[in-house]
Amino acid sequence: MNRLLLAAAILAAFRPLPAQVTYKRIVNALEEPQNWLTYWGDYSGMRHRDFDQINAANVKTLRPEWMYQTGVSGAFETAPVVVDGIMYFTAASGNVFAVDGRTGRELWRHKYSENPSANRGLAILGKLLYMVTPEGSLLALDLRTGDVAWESRMVPSKSAYIATLAPLVVKDKVVVGISGGEEKGTRGFMDAYDAATGRRVWRFWTIPEPGQPGGDTWHGDSWKLGGGAAWLTGTFDPKLNLLYWGIGNPSPALSGETRAGDNLYTAALVALDADTGLLKWDYQFVPHDLHDWDACQSPMLLDVKWKGHDRKVVVQANRNGFFYMLDRQTGEFLSATPFARQTWAKGFDAKGRPIRLPNSDPTPQGTRVCPGLAGATNWMAPSYNPRTRLFYFAVRERCDIYYSSPGKFIPGQRYFGGAVAGTPGEEEYGLLKAIDPLTGETKWDFRYQHAPWAGTLSSGGLIFAGDEDGYLMAFDAASGKILWRFNTGNRLISSPITYMIGKRQFVAMPSGSAMITFALP
Amino acid sequence: MKFLTAVVRNRLLFCSITLCAGALFLGGALASPKLRAAYHKIRNSSDLTAGKSLFLANCAMCHGMEAGGGRGPALVGREFLHGSSDDELLAVIREGIPGSSMPAFAGTDEEERNIVVYIRSLSSPIVGGNAHPTGDAERGKRVYSGLGCAGCHLIDDAGSVFGPNLTRVGAGRSYEFLKQSLLNPSADITPGGDGVTVTTVDGRRVTGIRINEDSFTLQLRDQSQKFITFDKSEIRQVTHEKKSLMPTYSSLPPRDLEDLLAYLSTLRGVVKGGTGTAIRQLR
Known part of the structure; x- marks a missing residue:
């Protein structure tokens, strides 16, 4: 009898691993809403779940279920990945954690850097997790232990680059982008690595060389220091096999004397073939940007009815204060509408090139321009509810005085080309906005006391959103009525996610150095 | 000279x-x-x-x-x-x-x-220096006391924390700035010294310094140095005072003014707090 039990135990021990995350599972992520499989929750970036457990009628009873203290100081900008009951997330200084999603009990943790830079999260495929380190390594980690399976360097050691984003798994590749380019005079790029071996498969330089298409949009050698970081995760259309990625601003940020021209592909959205990294199309939001208005915001993929026809579009609430809709097959400009105070563009030509207003460039004496340097929105996640057909996002209402000074390039030093200051007598504030993406029309908004750095989540007819004063809040998605709030005790700089374990729905939000998870009693 | x-x-x-x-x-x-x-x-x-x-x-x-x-x-x-x-x-x-x-x-x-x-x-050798106080600091200290400045201000451990701390004001503020602060306090209000008047839905009016504010609550310190928190649901209106809550001393006799400025300019003590205070940044 004992032998039989022992044999059974051994068999149990050698049973296959829990069902692994495959590319097909990620493509169909919305068919398993209990999990959160990518940085944005699925390839489209909608951040919507068709749950109804936590809803407008009962959300007032939502309460903290567990809190996991990482003990890590520094910006906690992660979005967790949740797979089959386990939550994986990162924190600053190369920290990575696995905790039980129901109880918050730690399963393993590792620290892979001494650099205090932020990290925004993980990707998952098969038995591996993928993360970048501030030093510019891409790590593949064993899902069961967090141990390193392989490491690939994206950049040489001790370079001016850093890496912060959550990788995106596409088929058998891991796609990443580099950070730091627009501040230290580096040249941005995106890479794809073989998910199994870590071998680099392709690289897309965000700044073309002379002789390449777009290379003539840079004066002289300025392309070598051109910036164009690709520091936030993009989205992917499996049917079109296209990656959509927002590209950073040019360098030096606030001074353009050395880089005459449009400076492609900075402040642009690029669509790349996922297999080859080749450019399919691009749209530049701000040619020759001078305000640090990178395009590293969520490029959300929606299928809409546009002028009576079905249209596959990509939408983006851009840092420059406009909400854009483009055809995602061709890059055709469809619309742009302002969603915040802006003083730089009076409109767009037929191809979508902005028509600048005078006196909106930085000057040595200072020029007041809206939006401010941090943008009218930024990395905080927007969301879309297919039932209300509204796009929900956080708006920063702030203008800045922009000062330009060309400066000189010193390797490794900040190369910003100027500075900014707040506008005396103007208090910044924020808005949670619900807009119709087809018209840009605001359906409702909620005013925040301070300009926010946290994003949104759509679930159960609710919009969860965080603010700069530490509140996680729930709003009625249709009316905008606030239904619940909880002060987490620290400014919120990431975006909430939701998942289910068994029959219970959870909402998770990083705050300070703690992961806080909420559920109904 | x-x-x-x-x-x-x-x-x-x-x-x-x-x-x-x-x-x-x-x-x-x-x-x-x-x-x-x-x-x-x-x-x-x-x-x-x-x-x-x-x-x-x-x-x-x-x-x-x-x-x-x-x-x-x-x-x-x-x-x-x-x-x-x-x-x-x-x-x-x-x-x-x-x-x-x-x-x-x-x-x-x-x-x-x-x-x-x-x-x-x-800085250039031909740039002129600042004006300096010419008054009697000892007498100025008595003027400070007589005017009741300690009702709002703190010097070392004495006085109120309602207004700006003056323990080190002589080191951080020029003579001209101090003079302007007395004659026209509203010309430049110290950040974090925002005066607000809260009118509640039941008609109560409370004036004080806004210490903190978020989308749902407001914290102020009233003149008795007491912290008060309001839920915004109970607030009818928040009026941001354009004028400083400090009264003007433009009618002060010139000698008193100069002596008071001389006294304030001598204040170069050590503020015991750290670098971060609730007032420094509204969050």
């Missing part, structure tokens, strides 16, 4: 660094490689331009657009209380001054040095 004294003092003070290089250049001689290097540095237009932009963006709100002083001290034509050498000035820029409203500047080495270059370039 005071003007000349100040000029001579400044020339002596800065002679070992960049100013002296400028003066020597005007005289047609650059005596040493060190001075030549300093001169070339200060004349490097990109350093100066970058330093000026950084100064305008980060320093001018307190030290004035021309660095002539404001709620922060003047940085031209006077002896620096903190930062008599470039290295000391760099340290002040990097670390701020604990216990004062001078914050640390989080920039690169190059940016910090460019600010120093710019600040040094502003």
Whole structure:
């Protein structure tokens, strides 16, 4: 009898691993809403779940279920990945954690850097997790232990680059982008690595060389220091096999004397073939940007009815204060509408090139321009509810005085080309906005006391959103009525996610150095 | 005479660094490689331009657009209380001054040095010094007491925390700024000293300093130094007072005013708090 039990135990021990995350599972992520499989929750970036457990009628009873203290100081900008009951997330200084999603009990943790830079999260495929380190390594980690399976360097050691984003798994590749380019005079790029071996498969330089298409949009050698970081995760259309990625601003940020021209592909959205990294199309939001208005915001993929026809579009609430809709097959400009105070563009030509207003460039004496340097929105996640057909996002209402000074390039030093200051007598504030993406029309908004750095989540007819004063809040998605709030005790700089374990729905939000998870009693 | 004294003092003070290089250049001689290097540095237009932009963006709100002083001290034509050498000035820029409203500047080495270059370039042997108080500080202390200033202000451990702490006000504020603060307190209200009047839905009116505010609540300190929290659901209106809550002392007899200013200028004590206070940043 004992032998039989022992044999059974051994068999149990050698049973296959829990069902692994495959590319097909990620493509169909919305068919398993209990999990959160990518940085944005699925390839489209909608951040919507068709749950109804936590809803407008009962959300007032939502309460903290567990809190996991990482003990890590520094910006906690992660979005967790949740797979089959386990939550994986990162924190600053190369920290990575696995905790039980129901109880918050730690399963393993590792620290892979001494650099205090932020990290925004993980990707998952098969038995591996993928993360970048501030030093510019891409790590593949064993899902069961967090141990390193392989490491690939994206950049040489001790370079001016850093890496912060959550990788995106596409088929058998891991796609990443580099950070730091627009501040230290580096040249941005995106890479794809073989998910199994870590071998680099392709690289897309965000700044073309002379002789390449777009290379003539840079004066002289300025392309070598051109910036164009690709520091936030993009989205992917499996049917079109296209990656959509927002590209950073040019360098030096606030001074353009050395880089005459449009400076492609900075402040642009690029669509790349996922297999080859080749450019399919691009749209530049701000040619020759001078305000640090990178395009590293969520490029959300929606299928809409546009002028009576079905249209596959990509939408983006851009840092420059406009909400854009483009055809995602061709890059055709469809619309742009302002969603915040802006003083730089009076409109767009037929191809979508902005028509600048005078006196909106930085000057040595200072020029007041809206939006401010941090943008009218930024990395905080927007969301879309297919039932209300509204796009929900956080708006920063702030203008800045922009000062330009060309400066000189010193390797490794900040190369910003100027500075900014707040506008005396103007208090910044924020808005949670619900807009119709087809018209840009605001359906409702909620005013925040301070300009926010946290994003949104759509679930159960609710919009969860965080603010700069530490509140996680729930709003009625249709009316905008606030239904619940909880002060987490620290400014919120990431975006909430939701998942289910068994029959219970959870909402998770990083705050300070703690992961806080909420559920109904 | 005071003007000349100040000029001579400044020339002596800065002679070992960049100013002296400028003066020597005007005289047609650059005596040493060190001075030549300093001169070339200060004349490097990109350093100066970058330093000026950084100064305008980060320093001018307190030290004035021309660095002539404001709620922060003047940085031209006077002896620096903190930062008599470039290295000391760099340290002040990097670390701020604990216990004062001078914050640390989080920039690169190059940016910090460019600010120093710019600040040094502003000072010139021919720039005049600041006006200085001529009154009787001892008598001014009695004026302070007689006017009841301690009802709102703190000096060391004595007084109220309702208004700005004056323990170190003589080190951080110029004579002109202090004078303006007494004659026209609304001309420049210290950040974090926002006066608000809260009117509640049941008609109650409470005036105080806004300590903190978020989308749902507001915290203020009333004149009795008590913290009060309001839920915004119980607030009908928040009026941001355009005028300072401090009364004007424009009708003060001239002698009392000068003596009071002399007394305030002597206040260079140590504020015991750290660099972070609830008032410094509304969050």
